[in-house]
């Protein structure tokens with residue numbers, strides 16, 4: 453899952469990036485509102501942490517423009533303490549949640565995870581595809597009741613696939629949402645990780661869940 457953090461206080465920004473990265477999220481950090489909006493309109497994100505007081509364009513204006521352009525990415529607003537009007541305006545403009553500053557990194561991370569779960573649908577904490585289940589809070593996966601040991605990257609990959617179960621996911625989209633975009637997509641990093649994941653969840657089971665869609669990408673399917 454890829455998150456955009458928009459925060460001009462450099463120190464807070466890098467703490468937020470660190471906290472979210474530790475949760476296996478892919479994080480992009482920008483320091484100005486106009487840059488944030490441009491990113492949002494050209495890249496695909498699963499959630500946004502948006503400070504209100506920003507250079508370039510303020511957070512509320514970024515939010516207004518996002519919603520005007522039908523960009524429904526969940527937004528967590530960071531507002532100055534005690535500014536009720538700001539928060540009310542933010543919620544009216546379509547923010548999904550807000551926190552007052554100063555805020556704890558742990559709380560920001562927990563709220564972002566909650567937004568991501570909500571966006572992934574009502575299967576909130578536990579996602580299920582056939583007999584494969586993934587508990588995103590306990591960070592545990594099982595198939596047919598047997599524990600599947602996953603690395604952080606494999607977990608992130610499976611989480612993304614399960615959140616989009618039944619749909620074909622392109623390699624590009626996996627690169628964007630599960631990996632830092634700085635890597636060369638010409639390498640076979642995705643294939644290798646996918647191979648390991650497939651071994652762990654499908655080997656020894658008659659019913660295969662992870663499918664390669666030739667020339668397009670991958671799909672996790674439990675209904676065939």
Ligand code: CA
Nearest residue numbers: 460503505506
């Ligand atoms: Ca600020």
